[in-house]
Amino acid sequence: EAGVAQSPRYKIIEKRQSVAFWCNPISxxxxxxxxxxxxxxxxxxxxxxxxxxxxxDSQLPKDRFSAERLKGVDSTxxxxxxxxxxxxxxxCASSLLAGSQGEQFFGPGTRLTVL
Amino acid sequence: xxxxxxxxxTLSVQEGDSAxxxxxxxxxxxxxxxxxxxxxxxxxxxxIDIRSNVGEKKDQRIAVTLNKTAKHFSLHxxxxxxxxxxxxxCAAITGGGNKLTFGTGTQLKVEL
Numbered sequence: 001e002a003g004v005a006q007s008p009r010y011k012i013i014e015k016r017q018s019v020a021f022w023c024n025p026i027s028x029x030x031x032x033x034x035x036x037x038x039x040x041x042x043x044x045x046x047x048x049x050x051x052x053x054x055x056x057d058s059q060l061p062k063d064r065f066s067a068e069r070l071k072g073v074d075s076t077x078x079x080x081x082x083x084x085x086x087x088x089x090x091x092c093a094s095s096l097l098a099g100s101q102g103e104q105f106f107g108p109g110t111r112l113t114v115l
Numbered sequence: 116x117x118x119x120x121x122x123x124x125t126l127s128v129q130e131g132d133s134a135x136x137x138x139x140x141x142x143x144x145x146x147x148x149x150x151x152x153x154x155x156x157x158x159x160x161x162x163i164d165i166r167s168n169v170g171e172k173k174d175q176r177i178a179v180t181l182n183k184t185a186k187h188f189s190l191h192x193x194x195x196x197x198x199x200x201x202x203x204x205c206a207a208i209t210g211g212g213n214k215l216t217f218g219t220g221t222q223l224k225v226e227l
Binding site for chain 1: 119121146147149157158159160161164166204206208213214215216217218219220
């Protein structure tokens, strides 16, 4: 089966600019996750969707980050305006079931560099 | 919230030796503990997981042990090979929640 798709793979922007990332989960996976992975650290959950509803966004910096999954399939993550500390790899993952019942499959990630 | 600590941060072993990576968690309600392998520039991939009703699980050369009382779990890799070189992340999820909390990662290097 096709895996989780993400685009773009790389993005370089200057601080205060805006950027958007796109994710297409595995077909049929109801749960979608966005993680931020800073170099040398483990992935940190930013937001979790169950279909098109938000389950957890407690670690999403809502003053600058936003995410949507309007039709319960694809999702976009936006940063506006970007800061230097936003430089990281943004990983999208999906699972058939939520929580401890569903293995999470990760996409290749988008490497963001903020200059 | 859950806090997961992972040690060591780097581990170098000779090919054929065993490697052990240890993690501790803070939330006693956590009941699912996956381990991910991430090769340089690639996505994390699940290699093994364990649930809180099991003390040990083995899959060929890899095994995971869980001590619920002490709130720690470990990854064991036997007969290490160069292709085992990667960053390994432990993680924990609470039974009532959905959030997967990752450890800080262990860079494993298997030397010839």
